[in-house]
Amino acid sequence: MRAAVLTGFGAPLTVRKVPEPEACGGEVVVEVLATCVLPYTEEVFSGRRNYPLEPPVVPGPGGVGRVVRAGPDATRLRVGDLVWCDPTVRARDNALTPDIMLQGLSSRGEGGARLARHLPDGSFAERMRVPTENVHPLPPEARDDPARWSSLVVYAIPYGGLLAAGLQAGETVLVSGSTGNLGSAAVAMALAMGAGRVVAPGRDRDALGLLSDRFGRRVRTVGLTGDEDTDRAAMTTAAGGPIDVVIDLLPPAAPSAVTRAAAMTVREYGRVVLMGGVGMLGGADLALPYPWLMRNSVTVRGQWLGPRTANVGLIRLVASGALDLSADRIRTFPLDAVNEALAYAAAHGGPFDRTVLTPRVA
Template identity: 35%
Template sequence: MSSSENHGLPASFKGLLFNSPSEPPKVTQLPTPKVDAGSVIVRPLYSWIASYADEIYQNGNPRGYALTFPLVGGSHAIGRVAAVPADATTLKVGDLVAAEPLIRARDDVDSKVLLAIYHGVTEEAQRLSKSQWHNGSWAELVRFPLENVHRFDESALQKQGISIQDLGYFGQFAVPYGGLREANLIAGETVLIAPATGNFGGAAVHVALAMGARVIAMGRNEKILSELRDLTPGRVETVKISGTAEADIAALAKFGKVDVFLDLTPPTATNTEHINAGILSVRPKGRVSLMGGINELTIPYSYISSQSIVLIGAHMNTSEQAEDLIKLIERGVLKVGEKAGLKTKGTFNLEDGVEALKLASKEAGAGRAVFFTPNQE
């Protein structure tokens, strides 16, 4: 396919390809995807590297994520639109956008995959992945569904002094924003976030503050807890996770009843006592938003039923919630970048893939990020 036949795009592009999770990635020339109805080609400027990326794409995939190799890694990205389909009505080539990795089948919302992170275990999800939603954002070009690409108003960003790099945290913010919105968090309420010291937990504190809440941040890393407490003195309280529900309940009781509990416990957690402590600290008719990855959990059933606690399962965020989050950023309500205490620990070319994932595993997390910069401006 010539460039003139595919919206002027080059015939091929560079991507960081993982042939298996047990061998180093290689920068590889790949054929440019076709621009068809319902899809957008994005040119990534900042592609997020999660702290746990080396546990997915390297070291034998110890997290056991359902992935089909070979694949280009990566998930959320900030970039520019490189090509749009005929059915796009507002997006234009050159637009600055956030691109999200959660793909839902248009004829079956129960079938969904995460680009280059989770290809599903059902036949329907795997078919969705194999069709065209397979490779991630660690590349010069990446294809996303039209509904997964959200435009920024660059003039509004300039007024707020927000750089493109500052927007790299968007994916970390969007996920917990979805969980807080599903729980209908209201300004003035108290929200408990646990653990609050990881990629999404730390971001959740920033988002909850922007939504007008008082925050109780729980975690094991006291240094990060201290940093979170300093974000907005008087509106962020911190509690170190003790390992026992009784001690955590007593520590939380000092701050009064909780309106909303946002749980973000990762699938690798071996002690989940803090989850029950969080549930038992929620006020009558309060809400619990479960966004973590725990497979099995014994819950305080009697307390939940007698106190009319509402349990909510939330998986990432919706397209509408992503659009709302962009408004919070554009209007300066949700602060991003260095002025918000967010630190970029490193930016890397695709050729430095192994080094980038190694740094992310050590330095990325709450308030810290590492990015690939596949394209430069």
């Protein structure tokens, strides 16, 4: 089969023949129909993001495909099934604190790196090998547009964060970083999960306008000035009442003061979830006042990705129409144009822009 291989950081991907993946017990081989190229992928492959990815490797996190082979422990999956492959792989030998990797993109700690060496099969390939528990059947309507459904990898991140926050119907959510690719997905996700109102701050006026046009009165946009006190007051005013949940999805280059301004809008007994990259490239750490946290009983938690069960809920949200993907802008590239896809994704990382690689034709 053919795959795109990252031979070293800073080098272009090379499309070449590689051995066919074989499914052992607890694994499934999937023919990849569509995989989303995240806007920051080029930053990872160049080495600028310093992700713990070990070349040579076939990269690519998750995707939509057809089951080709399944191990003997698969009791429901059948050859030919259309499936979503969740890239969040967890070790099976420690239920309390499992090692984690994001297949084809990143990992956590030495245990995660060992997982990545065992599963170097990313989705930028005609076929990939995936743990059985990471393969989830898709509804029949997904067959009509697998490229659009491959954007589940984007929506899964804020969905995991909002689940971690315990978002309840009718609550007000503030999305820090709402004009970015992940942040705008979080705005859509919060509304799909029943948020009564979403506060969407940002500097990009065009992106803020797009959010207002797409979602109407339930989204309150705020143009940020860069002054922490001014911005915090503006976000609080825009909410028109208590802010129950703050979710931060700002990229690594963002200053921690922007995250702090957003976090400190949350109400007493409110919840703050940190999922972005602030601090990954250096700069000031996020400093939240101890007395404010303690006296207001604020919960702050980090969340990397989401639980396995989130995949089922996410697929149901899309299938029901509660999360509408029809307005997302999709641009597809064949496997041979993988480097062009990386460049396009980097240049089109705005709200609801999706760059998709299609190793196999549906």
